[in-house]
Amino acid sequence: MSILVNKDTKLVVQGITGREGQFHTLRNKAYGTNVVAGVTPGKAGQDVEGIPVFNTVRDAVEATGANTSMIFVPPRFATDAIFESLGAGIDLTIAITEGIPAHDMMRIYTHLKRGNQTLIGPNCPGIISPGEATVGIMPTDVFTPGRVGIISRSGTLTYQISKEIGDLGIGQSSVVGIGGDPIVGSSFIDILQRFEDDQDTDLVVMVGEIGGDDEERAGVFISENMKTPVVGYIAGFQAPPGKQMGHAGAIITGSSGTAQGKKDALEAIGVEVGTNPTEVAEMVKKRIG
């Protein structure tokens, strides 16, 4: 019924004792996520409402068998935290942190792609598989279990579109926020492949925005590799060139990375692209309602 996070998820939270880390860890746990451990250097032996805290991720993995990590530490410590998670053999690392330097991400990405581990984010809202588990900061009551997969570079827009789809009586298999930074661990293509392989996803909504060429590459991938239908949305038609629109990655450079260019690229290979979130929901309804 889902990808990436589910009932088998055993979550360790890096930065569990911070204010935000603690708040969201407990919300994730309340939703049903199996939170097995937290990590804060120097705080081994403590617990956060019964969740044991360890000094290192490696210790946490040895003691609890954690297979997924959520990173909630500030940008200046986040690179170290991601490498620590990868080094401890964690299968899936989800980095919520916003503001990790681009040079760090180049190194992390290059290292990551030499192995078989998965990184989602950074600068992302996390993942939810409705009814099973959530890892991150998404408002869970927007989502209902169903058969539509959603991939997005933006948090709030994900909630908006999920709610619009939900209002039409359609739920989600999994919703993945891949993050708004110029370099993220998993691209649209990586997640599209997972949804394509998922028996319980009938359609994928891909929510893109200005900047980079991830949507264009996804278009090529969809036309060559996917049987599952995809509906698209792109934000930022009104964005002027050279200006960063909130996300570090949302910037038109020269003439590349425009919303129109992305929309055209997707439509050229037959992917319908909605002009607003409501229309996207209607397109989904028409396809599978």
Next chain:
Amino acid sequence: MDLFEYQGKQLFARHGLAVPSGEVADTPEQAKAAAEAIGGTVVVKAQVQVGGRGKAGGIKLAKTPDEAYAEAKNILGMDIKGHTVKRVWVEAASDIKKEYYASITFDRSAKMPLVMLSAMGGMDIEGVAEEHPDALARLHVDPLIGFQQHDARWLIYHAGIDAPAQKGVLDALMKSYEAFIALEATLIEINPLIWTEDDRVVALDAKVSIDNNALFRHPDLAELQESVTDDPQERMAQERGVTYVKLDGDVGIMGNGAGIVMSSLDVVALAGGKPANFLDAGGGSNAEAVTTALEVLLSDPKVKSLMINIFGGITRCDQVAEGLLAALDKLGATLPIVVRLDGTAAPEGRAILAERAPDNVVIEPTMLAAARRAVELAKEAS
């Protein structure tokens, strides 16, 4: 963060890259003094972050300090493509034998640094790439290995750099990459990188951008950040730490989250209106954040109506509503404000506004309806 040429050159010099000796000047008098100190013929260069300075008359040769004074007087205050020249860079003139091009960019698509080198420098490099693709040597660098001398040699041979200049170009490439890493730059572009009559290789221009996310590790670079915008709202937003971009319409927009704000602009345009700005009040849109955001929006005289689009996730809509009331109380705005609240505690938020908000606050149930209403109200007001 984009740096000015003179800042880039000062950083180059610090990393061992050859640049002409020079000084900054904010007045013609300072330019004259700089020319005297440097000696001989100098070049007076407008410091603006836009291409085409030369064609616009922003780069002039001066044979004497008096000429430097006169040229600086001309150039300071000049408008180059909407940028006012507030500072010039006065540097020793160079005897150019040939102009090359060198750059290191953060290649977002490949997710690694890309080094480019060409023997056809001094011109628009995008044009060179299009018309003479073979003249531009390109090489990606594995960020875990770094840029090695054999990489530099490969580029030099493939770009066709003249034999007597090869050693100098190799040195320039190695030092540029060192600077790229040390400064956590996202761009280092040297156009032209010149081969001089006395066989030196010198950076005659410097375009440097630094990753904003890395500034916490570079307090010295953070200090270089100058406000380059003349726009009053953008300045105000910068000072108060609000994520804001000015556009040229009359519907002011505020939301929580970059994606939903971008989408709001698009929806306003679809409804036949013109967005006045991008403003992301962020996740925790509390009273203070809403007040600050509104202060920026309301200071723009072109704004005729506002659209506030909130999807409450972690943000609670009742808190946003309270924040809005507090802000309006403080600021006393009278223009129409269309509010759309959805998600966490939305019914409570809407109830608070229905009960206590002034008459100019209009509540709409959806993003589309809010956009249409805000556009209508802006048209009525103008």
